[in-house]
Amino acid sequence: MNAVITVTGKDNKGIIAKVSAVCTEHGVNIIDISQSVLRDYFVMFMIADIGEMKIKLADFVDVMNALADENALKIQTMHEDIFNAMHRI
């Protein structure tokens, strides 16, 4: 079971480190990551295995939202099924 984490915002040092640290802390395993910076604008897509996550997904979304607020970022954490439903027949 995977979640898709999308992070956008002004580029800064250590964004990936911070997001990864929170994932590790809650037992979330990152399996794919893609990141780029366009004119100081940071964009990252992350696919993470939440099968062994220690907290409920809804609570993990709260944790990520708090991290986003602390770092002036926008983080969207969504269950992968919404993407599979929309884009796969």
Place this chain on the structure above:
Amino acid sequence: MINIGDILETVNMISNDHLDIRTITMGISLLDCGGSGALFADKIYDKITRRAERLVAVGEEIEKEYGIPIINKRVSVTPIAIAGAGLDVEGFVSAAKAMDRAAETLGINFIGGYSALVQKGMTDADRALIASIPQALAETARVCSSVNIGSTKSGINMDAVKELGEIILKTAYLTKDSSSIGCAKLVVFANAPDDNPFMAGAFHGVGEGETILNVGVSGPGVVKTAVEKLSGGDLEKLSEEIKRTAFKITRVGQLVALEASRRLGVPFGIVDLSLAPTPAVGDSVAEILEAMGIGQCGGCGTTAALAMLNDAVKKGGVMASSKVGGLSGAFIPVSEDAGMIKAVNDGVLSLEKLEAMTAVCSVGLDMIAVPGDTPAAVLSAMIADEAAIGVINSKTTAVRVIPAYGKSVGDSVDFGGLLGSAPVMRISSCDPSVFVNRGGIIPAPIHSLKN
């Protein structure tokens, strides 16, 4: 593996184009709640609050996990005139108040089913419920009422139509201090569906099970963006693009419906494939029609564009869901659609054009404000016209009209929230009272004889 393009598309639809699940509506049967006034009210309060206890919490959980807003969590119940047969006017008003209390306890904004089905005739209970509607809507905040006055199978009950003109006026008067808002919670239907999740017309049909979960999707903004991207394509290409978009929107609805049904332990009913606008700019059905190139909503070409949109939404959506039902199509509520409001204010969209549009959209004359001094007979005749379109064309039609007390053409009434604000529209002043006062039934059309 999911690709970045897909992720971006979905995230953009939600963040920029207002994609959301408009409502998850739990239908609850109240057929086992029979009893006298106070007992019936207590029984329905208990059953509604027990069955839907976790509705809001589960809705919020799904919303968070999938990152898709679920705007409303609502409840519909068995038409109260049937569940509460035997009650008098006072008993029905107590039932409405019990529904209102139950909605408040559950934390939902609307509860539907204060309804009567009188397409062929009225029982004593139907009569009492209809008579109680103005008081029930004036003394509650969350209760929604609907009356089905016609069907393709049975024709149009003109006695009920006549009465409802008066009931609407009385409701407008009793709620005059809050923009006659009572009328925004009263829908008069022809061919009302049993499984509609959308308010104000939702009720739990008598052929349904104990409890059921119906989901209404939305997404005018997403369709508009898709249409805008194809500014040069021909109409066939446009239709294909709308179908593809409707498919994606509906798949999200199906996912949420199945997940909510699993978590609540309630059978999944249907997904309603409706494009339901909100007053937010960019979330408008009128703006889709305009993006298709008709100039402004209400001009020539509007009906053809709407017909194509409505059909493409259904074709795209039907493959995306295992069970489709409810109203399924494009809604054209004036007060809830920024593009419609603008078109009325600009003098481009008239009531007559809206009536034509209802022949090809999913519902009818919806959230339309008319002058407060409109006679009851004119409202009744307006209902009859709309019902005739539905009955003859075997489709659902409805009238949700607000004769805004003390207001005249050019004024505006504000209902707040999703109900939006409506410009008061000009309505014909011809007197149809002789026709309306004839009463009786307009017989079912010949094509009702299908057996």
